[in-house]
Amino acid sequence: MLAAGDDVRLIAGGQTLVPLMAMRLARPKRLIDIARIAELAFVRGEPDAVVIGATTKQCILERDPLIRGQVPLLAKVMPFVGHAPIRARGTIGGSLANADPAAEIALAAIILDATVVYRDGDKEVEIRAFDFLTGPMMTVLSPSSCLTCVRFPIWREARMGVGFHEVSARRSDFAFASAGAQIALDENSACRRLALGVGAVTSVPLRLDTLARTLEGREGYAFEGGAAEQSKLRDAVAAAIAEIEPLSDLHASADYRRRAATTLLMRAIADAYRAAKGRATRAH
Amino acid sequence: MRIELSVNGTAHPLEVEPRMSLLDCLRERLLLTGAHAGCEHGVCGACTVLVDGVPIRSCLMFAVQADGYAITTIEGIAPGPGELSPVQDAFCETHGLQCGYCTPAMVLTAHALLAGNPAPTRAEIVEAISGNICRCTGYAQIVEAIALAAERMRGLNQPAPAP
Secondary structure (H helix, E strand, O other): OOOOOOOEEEEOOOOOHHHHHHOOOOOOOEEEEOOOOHHHOOEEEOOOEEEEEOOOEHHHHHHOHHHHHHOHHHHHHHHHOOOHHHHOOOEHHHHHHHOOOOOHHHHHHHHOOOEEEEEEOOEEEEEEHHHHEEEOOEEOOOOOEEEEEEEEEOOOOOOEEEEEEEEEOOOOOOEEEEEEEEEEEOOOOOEEEEEEEEEOOOOOOEEOHHHHHHHOOOOOHHHHOOHHHHHHHHHHHHHHHHOOOOOOOOOOOHHHHHHHHHHHHHHHHHHHHHHHHOOOOOOO | OEEEEEEOOEEEEEEOOOOOEHHHHHHHHOOOOOOOOOOOOOOOOOOEEEEOOEEEEHHHOEHHHHOOOEEEOHHHOOOOOOOOOHHHHHHHHOOOOOOOOOHHHHHHHHHHHHHHOOOOOHHHHHHHOOOOOOOOOOOHHHHHHHHHHHHHHOOOOOOOOOO
16 A cells, blocks of 8 residues: 555654644555554564564553563653653654654664664565664664564663753753763773763754763773862763754754753763763672 | 544444544544644644553554543533533643643643552653643652542542532
8 A cells, every 4th residue: 555655654653644634744545554463562582682563652662561671772762752642642653754854763873883674565675773864853764664673672681771861941851952971881880881862952853873882991080070070071072972963943043052062961971971980780 | 444442431433544543543533632633643642542541642652543442521520511620620730831731731640640550659650740741840740639539539638528
């Protein structure tokens, strides 16, 4: 049916498409409801990843024990995705396919280097979230393709922690800026591995790899030290953010977004570090 | 399209156009006008109903998508004719409403919250109703109502028996 074209749209949770239809911004001739296809709604553990079916509801991501345990950054961002009634219907695939620059799920996918799997006719494609999201509200999906699942890589380090912060006009409204961090520490609390990103700042959530490589290997005091260490850390974060050309709109100027992203990222790193440090050096 | 909507415990076989929202279906076909049409694009929360006990926006769901789920509207909340649920009662008592437009949705959301969490903190109450917009009372008495209902439903602070 999809391949036949003729202005067909897929609908799952409908939490973005239906408002667009209500405002007559989208007027598809036909809708195909995939919300009840059981094969598309699952959370499955694999040796190196947690695979989540496209129509898995957002409220499930929030409380699923496998996701909370293995992909804590995804669980952490979920309370910020819309309100509870939205998450009760909205799906992970719907959020990714919608590709809002402020979407928290997309930010988690970018930070963790998740991959997105979609089907287009007989062809199945697995693509990095980084390549999947091509611009604001834009993805590589053609009108005839259907997102089927998302694969989040698992970090196996025992001492792993995550942090996420965002600023918006109201709780659960679209973020003006958001930032997430996932850190793994060695037994001496030095940073072994770090993944960082900011959302709502640029047209697609942005992973800050250069900054992460700069901070990897640093000792614990670099993250929890006094004013001098904090100011050094802030300088590194601010330098990375300074290279970004942020979005600018009525609600938040580019300069505001830069400052907010810097502060939010500092907080996200601090939370992630604290959470990781609180964990035992060896898994029980 | 032929569907069967289970609303407040009653099955309703219906023939509906696929484009009809659950909200319009409840209001126009089943004459259950307690679900209110506010913004009609999922922002205000006035159209909230419970689907399998979970609050959802009935303006963002098509009636055909609700086929087979257990739907609860404000009309199905009271224990009997002329009676009020503990939440409705608490809203009256604390004056948790003025114009009443957001009230059915607030009450349903409160019922869903208390069903899973009999002793919510103030923060949890605020979080639960954060998707429901009220433009009259400013939420203080709504939060108070839900806290009072929670207390009552836990069996505390019952109204004094009639002499």
